[in-house]
Amino acid sequence: MSVALFTHPAALDHDTGEGHPECAERVRYVLRALEAQMFAPLLREVAPPATVEQLRAAHSAEHVDFIMSLPRDRTRYIDGDTLYGPGSLDAALRGAGGACAAVDAVMEGWAKAAFVAMRPPGHHAEANRAMGFCLFNNAAVAAYHARARWGLARVAVVDFDVHHGNGTQDIIGHDPDLFYASSHQHPCYPGTGLPHERGIAGNIVNQQLAPGAGSVEFRRAWQEFILPALRGFAPELLIISAGFDAHAMDPLAQLRLREADFTWVTEALLAVADDCCPGRVVSLLEGGYDLDALAASAAAHVRALLRAA
């Protein structure tokens, strides 16, 4: 079996203007890195747009209607750092739809794992609010799609982006059959993800890392807290919010991870997935704002997925 790569050129048309860190170059760099010969076995697939029904399983009807009816004549701010322009709706729809298609790929069994290289990212988008560069919460949409389409009882989302996925926690934290775990820098945007935020049934696990923390602290948080909790939850599908902005070179935060740490956490997650859900892993690109570090880290992550496939 192999690994599916879902993407679409629409990811490049979400225009955030001059100087914005969440820029089209991000996906361009990731895809260029995945052109290397070692990635030839990837099954390259088109990310389809999500349906309104898929979006409404995770978001309020008001939020879906709001995003879909925004004027498309020019780029506008939704909040201080979240923008929406002429190409944004198609990009956002295909980010969420690509995540759902990736779930289908691993559930149908023609791919063991899948990586979705789209933007804007998703994990800050709450049930009823776009924020933090994010319009739709791709991971939450995928989790609910896995339940609706495939009847899965337990779906886990884990998140190693340097920022806390407040949106994912907001959407799935009230559902005891869904699980969300995150390691993130604190203090840092958006300020949520405190250890006492435990969800409705201990189904939320938050591990804070202090600015300056690196490989040792990161691996300890996963080894001692997140991986055992994930294993205890015993997911039938594992969704990864794969942000690479905890890299030492990243300009938006102060953690000190290297590519080897992303390889390590990917392999550790694959080991849990192998034990719980025959290796079914869907990974979604979230943050990562140093272009070279992002490309190298995403390549390390996908290489680990491929090695296990």
Ligand SMILES: [Zn+2]
């Ligand atoms: Zn981030």
